[in-house]
Amino acid sequence: MSGFLILEADGAGAHPAAWRAGRTAPSSVLGAEALREVALAAESAGFHALSYTDGPLPEGPDAQARLNAVQRAAFVGPLTHSIGLLPQVDTVYTEPFHVATQLASLDYVSQGRAGWLLAASDDAREAAAVGRSVADGDRRRAEAGASVEANRRLWDSWEDDAVIKDVESGKYLDAGRLHYADFQADLGNGEGYFVKGPSIIPRPLQGQLPVAAPAALVSEDDGPLSPREVDAVLVSEPSLERLRDGLVRLRESFGPRAEGGPALVAELEVVLDARGLSAADRLAELDAATPWSTGRARFVGTAEELAVVLEELLEVADGVRLHPAVLDVDLPELSALTLPLLRSRGLLRAGEPGNTFRAVLGLGRAVNRYSTEAAQSVAAGTGAQA
Amino acid sequence: MSGGDTRGYTTADFRPSGQIQFGIFFQGVNSGTVWKTPEAGSQTDFESFRRIAQTAERGLFAAFFLGEGLRLREHLGRVHELDVAGRPDAQTMLAALAGVTDKIGLVATQNTTYNDPADLAHRLASLDLISGGRAAWNIVTTDNAWTGQNFRRGGYLDHADRYTHAEAFVRVAKEIWDSWEDGAVAENGVAPSWASGGDGTFARRVRHEGQHYSVDVVPRLPRSEQYRPVLFQAGDSPEGRDFAARQADVIFSAHPQLEDARTFRADLVERTVAAGRHPNALQIFPASEFILAPTEAEALEKKAWVRSLQIGPQQAIAFLEQFWGTSLSGYDPDGPLPDIDPVVEETSETRGSGFHGARARQLADQWRAEAKDKGLSIRQFVTAQSARRDATFTGSYQSVADHLAVYARDGVVDGFNISPWLIPTGLDEIVNHLVPALQERGVYPTEYRGSTLREHLGLPLPVRD
DSSP states (O other): OOBBBEEEEEEEEESSTTTTTSSGGGGGGGSHHHHHHHHHHHHHOOOSSSEEESSSSEEEEEEEOOOOHHHHHHGGGGGGOOOEEEEEEEEESHHHHHHHHHHHHHHHHHSSSSOOEEEOOOOHHHHHHHOOOOOOHHHHHHHHHHHHHHHHHHHHSOOOOEEEEETTTEEEEEEGOOOOOEEHHHHHHHTEEEEEOOSSSSTTTTSSSEEEEGGGGGSSSSSOOGGOOSSSEEHHHHHHHHHHHHHHHHHHHHHHHHHHHOOOEEEEEEEBBBBBBOOOHHHHHHHHHHHHOOEEEEEEHHHHHHHHHHHHHHHHEEEEEEESSSSHHHHHHHIIHHHHHHHTTTOOOOTTOOOOHHHHOOOOOOOOSHHHHHHHHHHOOOOOOO | OOOOGGTTGGGGGOOOOSEEEEEEEEOOOBSSSSSSSSTOOSSSSHHHHHHHHHHHHTTTTTTEEEEEOOOEETTTEEESSSSBBOOOOHHHHHHHHHHOOOSSEEEEESSSSSSSSHHHHHHHHHHHHHHTTTTEEEEEEOHHHHHHSSSSOSOOOGGGHHHHHHHHHHHHHHHTOOOOOOBBBHHHHHHHSSOOOSSSOOBBHHHEEEEEEEEEEEOOOOTTTBSSSSSOOOOHHHHHHHHHHHHHHHESSSSSSSSHHHHHHHHHHHHHHHSOOOOOOOEEEEEEEEEEEEEHHHHHHHHHHHHHHOOOOHHHHHHHHHHSSOTTTSSSSOOOOOOOOOOOOGEEEEEEEOOGGGGGGHHHHHHHHHHHHOOOOHHHHHHHHHHHHHOOEEEEEEEEEHHHHHHHHHHHEEEEEESSSSSTTTTTTIIIIIIHHHTTTSSSSSSSSSSSSSHHHHHOOOOOO
16 A cells, blocks of 8 residues: 655754755745745655644754744645645644634645644743643643544534525525534643634635644543544654554554554654765764754665665555655755655555645545534444545 | 923824825625625635735735634624625734735734733744745734633633733733844854854843733744834724824724824824824824725716625614614514614624623614604615715725825825725726826835835834833
């Protein structure tokens, strides 16, 4: 089965010293031109989606400012035609009502190519910025689960045909096709919040945006965010071997795709031979400026060797998210060498203009939980997913 | 002379610019946007926004405005069905438009009650950078607990506190925008760090303890080409005007007609001077609607047609129901005003506006008497009622241009914020015919003055506090 590739496009690259190795001035990450160039290059290379990490300003000499991730995705939305757009949006220190509106809007400006890279911040600085306290692990999972449910209800709160424009009755909307979300979040310890709805924007073009969550936020038991509530799970392990094992284990735990299990996405850092230098030498040079230590599996080698590694990963994962060390350097190699090899081996899902991001993930259009149609399919025991 | 003398400015310092500019307000939720005609396009598809923003840019408009309403309007306990509704998030849409426009300013209406200052200031700074210094914030407030039902914190703010809260919010936002040292970002990859300042820090930490929120943040973005987003303010109460006089760059007013606009300008000049600012530091862009045609007669005919689409029989009844607070569906839109009294308890809040029911009975008596006197039906009365608050300029391209030239010459306003009654083609005649007529009279720009919104408006770069 063919898979999909997501390019993480934050900043100058995944290596903390990437800003030293790019073609452009360090401040270019705050401008329109770099955003446009990376998105167009990734789309023409055949990547299926772009993701944009977000969060507070890091500390230390490599602390780089970043633009809001939803805005970065929105900016490239009208400039691209087939690539999915996945901004990271926090669930702990944000208002679910604002998030649902922003993400639905992103779906409109990108013609149905939006997704949500779910996060649940454990950062004390993000908490202090909005005058809240830091959330522990249980609270973070509860916040993530509640926000996803609030978003999903709001996205469904307009039926697809709620705008009727009926001149005779004078009705632009049919109030009968609009629904209150009436969502009461339970965050534990008697805490929670309420969201009334309906949404202030019609249902997103995709019906429901795909939600991609890091495995750590997804409960394997009866916790707040079950695998059935997300569409993709990002799996990260410190080595390639453990990554493969982790993917196999989670597939067993979450269930096969055919039975409604989420897509599994392997997280992989990438440093390639480029510009006449070996990947190892490039990495050593970058590490001399700032050592790169993360908990993620990393590939260091040639573009051709990477194709083999990805082929193996796609046997146990539905997709891979690549974190290139330096976008300016590694993205051209991926485009020129690795992706064409994978494509020639039939390993990549064909991307077509007009594709929704749901289609990339192999999902049909979501049935609206509030519509008569959904009520009928639930009654018939066929589930809510089309 | 006014109280501003201590800071050195007087009302006599006001100078007409001799020009007017235009903004476009894509309302998305209102009764003025016509949808009952085949030319009416989508209110949500990106192509509608692209089309109208690019048309505005062709007409050298200073700014593209988006509104915000954080709860869907209701009518008699149900979602209001008769008007266009359902609009995208302002900043998400404007970020997308930044990629398909080059010059036009991008104005997001955002609420100070149901946003966090650090988060909102960050997103506006982000929009300002992504657009190359074209962002603005139209500051609105609400105390509305009904809107609060969509948010974690619920309703929490008293009506009387809304401007105090908003002003503290804006001060924090300005501190956040002003916090980075200029030139803090490294020029190349061999610098010791990505961002640096003279004393090793590149940004001032911003702390604020307010009654309703606290902020402790190292701001996440440097300044844009225009330093910080331009600030618009739309409140019309005395508190709202004073707030604008102290904090805003542009007031989005509700006073477009000439004599009313002159009075409003004089009032704002006094308030601005009293706040210690130059009287030209606060610009005025009233809300407006244009119904234009080659001749006066055609324009009047068109106006009647537009009004018939805006105020149909159901809209006329619904307009009265808002004030009566109860269903009037049994009344004939072509008959007299209802003889029953308003049910005042149910009329406040859920319209998503500041109307409070106490005045309703008095208003109903007054309206009934007026309609009877003039022999007006419900529909005729409501149409006349909306004409009273009329922000419409109707006429031939040439006559409207002559009229607007007076505003420019006397400095009555700095521009008009135009709500097109048709989406997405509603600016075409303005750009194709009115703009050239104004340019011929020398009262409208013939090119963009620069690349940032601040430059288009002729506003100086803000000085850090």
